[in-house]
Amino acid sequence: MALSGAMSTGISGMKAQMDALNVVGNNVANVNTYGYKPGRVTFRESIYSTEAAGSNGNDVSGGTNPRQIGYGCNISTIDLDMSSINLEPTGVNGDVAIQGDGFFLVGEKGLTDPESMYLSRYGDFKIDADGYLTDGRGNVVYGFITCNMNADGTAQETTSGLNGTDVSTKLVPIRLPLAATGVAGAAGEPTGAQPGDAIYPGVNNNEHIYDTNLNNHSCITYANLSIGKDGKITCTNGTTKEPVVLGYIALATVTNPNGLTHMSDSYYQAMEGCGEMSISAPGGSLSDRYLNNAPDGTTGEQLLGKGGASLMPGFLEASGTDLATEFANMIIYQRGYQANTRIITVTDTMLEELVNIKR
Incomplete structure (x- = not known):
């Protein structure tokens, strides 16, 4: 179950980075579109699974922190930059x-x-x-x-x-x-x-x-x-x-x-x-x-x-697209996507090792 959760986390990260890259692509495509207002992406954490709840300390023992495992990220907002442009x-x-x-x-x-x-x-x-x-x-x-x-x-x-x-x-x-x-x-x-x-x-x-x-x-x-x-x-x-x-x-x-x-x-x-x-x-x-x-x-x-x-x-x-910012974001989202694919390939390798125990 833990390994399948790691794979789901990687998949959610890939989807979020792909959506963000779509926004960048739209901004770059409209670099010469008069009156265009570029989009800006923010991310948020996805759902958490609680393995153990936190507790307060007492006369005998101290308190403990909760143990939680996250399941990736999602797109939080896609805002429009309405600031005045040249x-x-x-x-x-x-x-x-x-x-x-x-x-x-x-x-x-x-x-x-x-x-x-x-x-x-x-x-x-x-x-x-x-x-x-x-x-x-x-x-x-x-x-x-x-x-x-x-x-x-x-x-x-x-x-x-x-x-x-x-x-x-x-x-x-x-x-x-x-x-x-x-x-x-x-x-x-x-x-x-x-x-x-x-x-x-x-x-x-x-x-x-x-x-x-x-x-x-x-x-x-x-x-x-x-x-x-x-x-x-x-x-x-x-x-x-x-x-x-x-x-x-x-x-x-x-x-x-x-x-x-x-x-x-x-x-x-x-x-x-x-x-x-x-x-x-x-x-x-x-x-x-x-x-x-x-x-x-x-x-x-x-x-x-x-x-x-x-x-x-x-x-x-003029268009509000800033090519320098968009290219920088493109690299960041590309690397984020690449890193999430590594999670999936590593998880796949671990699952393969688990299956091979029987041999």
Whole structure:
């Protein structure tokens, strides 16, 4: 029984070292992956068999320590190193990196719960054919768009208009405004609309509303797309040459970033273990506003601007893999694996000797 236990111990050690080597391999494979956060492995002892319990001393004899035999080790944790990493310049207008804590919110269109969206540190953004700001994998980027509404969120307009009067703090996909056709008397178009003018939605009961007659309108053409350090997205109307403010990119932070669940394509999701999520705009922009256009002091609503991170336009976050550290760990895990195989071969030799006693 003792020999078979030694073999089980060696097997558990081999499995643990192999799992650790898998993490190292994944880190090395992603050495050039933008926004990649490397994994870190820790080990823990496995179950113990108690041959004799410890005892306290008495008037006649002293105490004794317990006698226990361990049965190897297991992987304890595989943590993500969420520390900020070096930024790499790209010179591309749509590329932005986060300086500090926080994640971009991306996902499919129509999502309303931030926790159902993907979190990402990879800010390779562009405008797609439908006018949406998307990342390189086609997910729309969520944030706060320009609308026709009062700055304090009250007495909100119910119709679309030519001039975006403020930024709505409802979290929605970021998109270019619609383009006016300039047809005199056309249903739904604001009075005085010229061809190519930007038409912004109104806000009613926290819903963004365009006149239903504008449903067949396409988005404006644009040039000079720019994203500022405060997340403000601007461009030039390709027809009228007027400046246009699309809105602001939103950032999400969680209580325990290491508790995020790693998804595919450099995405994370806020599942159990990461704590509460907070939404903000970069660089303290919109810091005096409440989420979902709530008036000041609304109970239960979240005040924006809690995040201290800002954006770095024209940069992307480099991979967090440190090749020197990974190669050193590779050697350590390899030697650990090799040593555990020796336990198995030595145990096998001892079992062979035990069997040969009969001969």
